[in-house]
Amino acid sequence: MASDGAETERKTVMTYVPAYQKERWKTHAEELGMSQSEFVRTMVQAGRRDFEIPDRTPDEPESDGADESSGGSEFESRVLDALSPADHRSWDELLDALTDDIEDRLDETLQDLQASNRVQYSGRHGGYALAPGAFEDDDGR
Incomplete structure (x- = not known):
């Protein structure tokens, strides 16, 4: 540590x-x-x-984007939930609190795409790319 x-x-x-x-x-x-x-x-x-930054986490239900009690958006509610009157959060801490699941979701999605041979990782090229033929139909088109 x-x-x-x-x-x-x-x-x-x-x-x-x-x-x-x-x-x-x-x-x-x-x-x-x-x-x-x-x-x-x-x-x-x-x-x-x-x-x-998504307005909701994956486990939150979708809505029309309005918080009827305050007149604000779902995202506004998430910002307010991440804050407290007793403790101050820096910009970076607040950003981390609102995006904490993005990296996990990206990692999981990339693993799934690699497992289905739709995306490949190349250490030599330093990143991810679509796998050859990833979106071809059954006739090879």
Whole structure:
């Protein structure tokens, strides 16, 4: 298990992007009330999980998306449920609380797709790809 110091130690990551992209990120970060570093860190983490945080967990029933008692969305209810008046959560902690099942779901789905020969992993190529013929019909089309 890592020590507390190792968990909180920060390292610099540098990247180069076109000026127009940096300006867009800066504007978006300001709109969200975030620093540019926090914005980039959050977007990278969100991208690692999924591009969209689902409104519900797989075991929650589907609805029309409205919480009739407060007038908010299901996602709004999930955010409120993840918070408490006694403890503060950082942006990253809140993001983790709302997306905690994404990595498990991705892993399980990829395992199922590999077992059915629809997806292959290549260490040589460093990732996953559709298996040859994965979506061909019985005639090979």
